[in-house]
Amino acid sequence: MALSARLEIRQGQGLVITPQLQQAIKLLQLSNLELEAYVEGELERNPLLARDEGEAEPAPEITDGAGEARAEAALDEVAAGSAQSDLDAAHDDVSPGERATGDGSEAGEAGGAIDWSKAGKGGSFEGDGDGLDGLAAQEKSLAEYLTDQAALLGFAPAEAAVAAVLIDGVDEGGYLRLELTETAERLGCAPALVESVLTRLQGLEPTGVFARDVAECLRLQLVERDRCDPAMSALLDNLDLLARRDMAGLKRVCGVDDEDLRDMLAELRALTPRPGAAFGGEPSQPVSPDVFVREGPGGLWLVELNSDTLPRLLVDQRYHAKVSGGARSDQEKTFVADCLATANWLVRSLDQRAKTILKVSSEIVRQQDGFLAYGVEHLRPLNLKTVAEAIGMHESTVSRVTSNKYIATPRGLFELKFFFTSSIASSSGGEAHSAESVRHKIRQLIDAEAQGAGVHSDDQIVEILKAGGVDIARRTVAKYREAMRIPSSVERRRAMKEAV
Template sequence: MNMNFGLFQEQTLKLVMTPELRQAISILQYSALDLKNYLLEQAAENPVIELQEISAAAETPVEQKPTPEIDWKELVSNRATGDYSFANHESTYNPLDHVHAPSTSLYEHLREQLSYVKGLSGKQRRIALFLIGNLDENGYLDIATEEASRQLGVEVREVEEMLSLIQYFDPVGVAARNLQECLLLQLRHAGLDDERTVRVIEEHLDDLAYNRFSKISDKLRIGLQEVQAIADLVRSLNPRPGAAFSLAQPRFVVPDVTVEKVAGEYVVLVNESTAPRITISKFYENLLKRSDSESATRQFIQEKLNAALWLAKSIEQRRLTLLRVMQAIVEKQIDFFEHGPDRLKPMTQKEIAEQVGLHESTVSRATSNKYVQTPRGVFELKYFFTSALATANGDATSSESVKRRIKALVEAEDRSQPLSDQKLSELLAAEGIEISRRTVAKYREEMMIPSSAKRKRYA
């Protein structure tokens, strides 16, 4: 074999991941709320960018018009008109303005009740406030009474007295040291703390959770029906009494796309109301046009202007991609929109990519962490991509349809003799759906349906 060294020229084509391309890819996979936060960050870094809030669309468009071509140079000169925005029929209504927020915390709620208790010394109030301040978000005491007495420099007996007082406060079960104590406090408050129920909670709480009723019946020498009644009572209690006062920031699902039925046809609209509109600062625009501006200043403004224009172009590209992908999904899943989730067809991202002329990875980014509002509810875009399962007649059905059928069979079963995974598999086979027992178990667990042993009832 001859191996020679030399210099050669050749032409090759390759994709270079420029910062602009990386930005476009990131924008494509942002959800509506993530895109808004990203635009706020860009506006803080780029002085040329000004953001103008867009009100939420409330009226239904009569028809869908073709997308016009965008002149990005004209965008700069017509900054105040917002001609590149496609959100028509705007109104000032924003549903998030009417979401109720918690008005008080658990600490404030308990401290207020403590202020109503008369006859307490300053020392006792200090101990009680210390204990209230050491409750976790679920309402449980997050510190041992011995450790509390050491830090406060008081006797354990004094801490126990104040703890007993707080445990009578609302919500019932608060300031418990463990789950058993929390449940017992609620039973005691309701006057239902009979001996057998207390023993089940203290000695057999795990058995109760796993429906091992026969073991409890043998140990306590009571009937299965009585064990079932105790289980129903315990499951009606609140294991997290302080959760109702949680001040954690709620996360809302804001649909990125809306599908509406207009004049018998389904119209796809991309939600632009959450992201502010990009405009160019008039000050920097005039500064760029001035002939006496320094070259360094003009170069800086031009770079920032190019970045702003590329950002606007990337956002518009995201909108067009979302629109095309969702239109293809609607066309493929028209039976779902007409008849409901039971008619969902098997569909892959590759099929949609081939239909709209995009790469499969682009479709994956466009549907990632995004939601669509339809006449049948709000769904994640990934919901429409399901695997295919064979039927007896040679057709295919979606895994989501099979899950719904499993759920329906479980809801209609006789709880005294619940259906096992094998029996569910046989019933589905009788309906022409070929599915193994292991697949049934997998789908059941995904829907958080307990096993047949845990669903069994004795009364």
């Protein structure tokens, strides 16, 4: 068959997302800090945008001499041609049918030239060094590093909630700054559960994190090196003597001579009193919740947006009429029309963003009311599809809304993604079980073996769980057991015999 070049005409259908819709999607996934930064930039660039101070009419200062000079200077730049390249670039991205008219009748569909280079994570990869190379070069913070490790420990839902709170309570040095009893009361769980989770978290890297004081931090590092003998333990219990350089007192309480004490002090000097100091040099930013949840009358939960994190903008229509009336050239008229279209689009997009966040948050609260009322052990299995179908939105929209958004509840401050957990079907056809809760049940069964319950094989665990309403396969039990670093039944039985 001969090869030849030819021209063909084909007809097809495709979905085209307008630049304005792409920008609205990116606006939805911005955190409140990133949104505030973006809005500040738009206020500086667009003379028709102003902050809403709660008055029905635009504030007088919006149309005072300073605001008027700002707009007239922008018009002068357009007339001089200095801003023409920006306008051309903006119109290249917008089809002729999408451009705004001078009267603003199509402002909703038009939008103007919007610079997303400073909009944070949801913006463009172009701009001030925030490209792919910059993202790849960014180091993880201590909290992110600990969160990644904790995800591999196979925590149950209740334990995962406790672990998230404890990780948030770690300072930049790696020390835990929370009272365990108060944390247990706030989360509605037993103090023993918090202690158990803390013990497992103290095994994470860097060694020494989650310590509550210097002595515990050093002890964790010595335990890992298998050097925490009785003499060294006594030294850690009497660090006040070391601070006073009371060597005679140290030798007496440790029961060692001068040479042994020197070796012990050398070992202490080799340890790291601030294990978290190697992560990140920037101070952590306080998290402001996007949504508040509080208990209302009749046991209902009231969900409201945090007005402090919502930028309130308005379009100064009176000033637009004044400036557009003074526009002389086509370039000036185009500039004013683009500013009006951008302002109208941003105001409407911010309003839609707030309504979407409120709708998604309300459905999450409805699904997880057991957690709010009774504590972390009552977390329900939940996925994006369930929430999306309940509120009539797409899963991708729910995913964007829950990214970098936080909700303040009587149980504490949580990211919206915290409430999504996987599930395992019920053998009785009832409500599904959370995968993390099933792991927790497996661990409880194996922990009970030490109290004389006998060693359970994976098959026996499957039968016990099915009797409790959990439909699970043997290979799934084995996978969960291995993820929790629990030996097989043969190894556990051998270890029990050796212990006897």
